[in-house]
Amino acid sequence: MHLTNKLSLSCIMTTVLLMSGCQTYIQPQKTLQKSPENILQKDTFQIDGKIGVRTVQQSGSAFYTWSQQGNHFTIDLTGALGIGKTHIEGSPGQVTLTSAKTGTISATSPEELLEKATGWQTPITHLIQWVQAKPATVEAKTTxxxxxxxxEIIEDGWNVTLIYNDESQKLPNKLILKQSLSNQEENRITMVIQNRA
Incomplete structure (x- = not known):
């Protein structure tokens, strides 16, 4: 659901989290500065795989295809928590989510779309950097x-573990995102990347 580089990552999460409950909002930190050339180089890709979400209320999974072309993205999800096929598309200032169950939901930012679709407020705009094995803010702690x-990336209330299939790979094949909640509970998102182009 991301409009800029941040749009794409929120889109994936929005659809998968359509049935999730509200959570506490954590204010996003300063984003790393990037030149326009770097944004186009780093943020043009296509990945697909499976994403799973486990919250205190419920869990579910979906297959996804995510295409990022600079500031424009499209994400298609199938099997998302029983809601069928969902299409998310975004560019700066406009993000839309369309599914048979929800119809079309539009917003001006990924965070606004996420809140409209799920009631969940969270800074998930960093996923586009995390799938590229990079922190999104200068405040991030990495291992x-x-x-x-x-x-590992610890950033904006999330602990992200990056897993690589073998020693020669430069980009992760799996990300496990954890958000600690009260009473020692957590939200967990597992993203498997099966193909990259």
Missing amino acids: QDAQHRIS
Whole structure:
């Protein structure tokens, strides 16, 4: 649901979280500065795989295809918590989510769309960087593995574990995102990346 580089990551989460309950909002931190050339280079890709969500209220999963072309993205999800196929599309200033169950929901930002669709307020706009094994803000804390790849990111209330299939891979094949809640409970999102283009 991301309009800029932040749009795409929110879109994936919005659809999968359509049935989730409200959570506490954590104010996003300063985003890293990027030049227009870097944004186009880093944020043009296509990935697909499976995403699963487990909250205190419920859990579910969906298959996704995410295409990012600079500031424009499209995400298609199937099997998302029993709501069927969902299409999310965004560009700066406009994000839409369309499914048979919800109809079309529009917003000017990924966060606004997420709140409209789920009632959930959270800074999930960093996913586009996390799938590329990079922190999204200057306040992020990172840990590296023996191959000097980022293996953990702690950022804006989320603990992200990046898993690589083998020692030669530079980008992760799996991300596990955890958000700690009260009473030692947590929200957990598992994103498996099966293909990258």
